[in-house]
Amino acid sequence: MSSPSTSLGSVSAGRKIKDRLVQGLVYLAFALAVIPLVSLLWTVVKHGAKRFDADFFGHSMNGLAGKDAGGGAYHAIIGTLEQVLITSVIAVPIALLAAVYLVEYGGRSRLAKVVSFFVDVMTGIPSIVAGLFVLALWLLTLQMGFSGFAGALSLAILMIPTVIRAAEEMLKLVPNDLREASFALGVPRWRTICFVVLPTALPGIITGVMLAVARVMGETAPLLLTIFITKAINTDPFTGPQGSLPTFIWDQAADPNHNAVDRAWTGALVLILIIMLFNLVARLVARAYKPTGR
């Protein structure tokens, strides 16, 4: 079996070396991506574990200075959960309806093309610009104060396009036969969409929504301009500055005292854990209900 390869003439040394060289570079590139990831996760876990205690989850920073030990992120965790919930309540219905429009109604119309293009463009809006917009509209024009709700508005702007894209992909995967079967039975279009198309695409949509939630949960920049910073517990998202995990980390990391920096690391650990949890559940949902096609 070895004779054909020799009779055909083996690959010249130069070409072989080049091939190996590129292979080495490609492996190196992958290693270069893994190194920061491992380093980042390792340091977050290592430093974050120091203050991963009951105090951290049960107390706020009210009345504490950066140099003080103790204190925690209770106010920030409450704030983040409330803001993300409000964000989802605002963004998901709008995004779902827009996706339904693009897939079920828009077709090849001019409006659908324009909307689709601007959804792409909207995906690229810098998060700080979303914050500035809410600042200009909600706080400066309508004269409302800093609040968790203002933060949720800015996060919704970032969440809408991602959910539209995810839902759109999923709706496209729904076989046309299902729609036609429903139409043939005389079911009106909107009922077909609500009770046939959307349920079929639901697992995929849930995955998309959860990934989008995980994404906006880590946003800091827009929150700095909309919820501002507070050390106290504020459970009312509609009045007054509210805490959030990302702004908590930002605030604590700006303080050179090691107690504050430790709190920042633990905040980062908690944030990453919540985000990873969302990612994990999203992927499990996606896997459990994988569309089998036909």
Add this chain to the structure above:
Amino acid sequence: MSSQSGVDAAVGARHRAPGRRLSTGQAGDRIFAGAARGSGILVLAIMAAIAVFLVWKAIPALQANKANFLTSQDWNPNATPAKFGIVQLAFGTVVSSALALIIATPVAIGIALFIAFYSPRKLSAGLGYVVDLLAAVPSIVYGLWGLLVLAPHMDGVSKILNTVLGWIPFFGGDSPGKNSIFTASVVLAIMILPIISSISREVFLQVPRANVEAALALGATRWEMIRLSVLPYGRSGVIGASMLGLGRAMGETIAVAMVLTFAPGVNVHILEDGGNTFAANIAKSFGEATSTGRGALIASGLVLFVITLVVNMAARAVVARRKEFV
């Protein structure tokens, strides 16, 4: 949301011809179709509103500005009289994101090739997920890590680069440090790796099987196959992906704000501490901004919005043009 229901009502009214009986299905259809269409229009309305409100709220500050907004290097909007211009911010933004792109693109292409062609097939999905994890890490955590872990290491790297490449003006300067534009670029490069590599990977995996096999059948090595069939096919996709990464890098706020030490004025020595970007400046100066100061920050945000808009539209156009060929 009032605009949305307004659209519903308008659509409903327009179609309701007098004398025609409406079955519940038709009414439901109209309302639902109207709501869907309204949501689509709402997306356009939001984009328009962003532009309108940023311009509107920027105008008073721009009128109070005693320096030239486009050519001044100072950023003192809180002073009386207010003087601010975007030169330093534009310089920092463009240089840091361009450098991040230069660092990230080759690595990202390597990662995409690794996952598409070099890694064991069983592992490739899992390895792709590992790279995507980089995208799931929030920017505030990158900032924290960049400030406390990466920056101390960058001190030595900057000194070496300064000694070896000091003859290039960018790498010159007397006091290379760790909180420089260069360090910010490295953090940005890590942050945009996953977006560039995941799109490139998709594109590479779409290369027609026949092209790959034809190259291999002609006796090409793996690298020659990639050079002859994969890279030419994937080029525009990779360019589009890089531009999306560039847009992301330009708009990145928190990680840069944490890593970079601010110093006034344009400093072309990117290894030296100090610099500023549009986004980072907004996050850092907002806390103590006066009303003119806020207006000035909104004005600078408007410039950033326009720049990223142009970059993203161009990127989408490149990617879309490729789709037509496929």
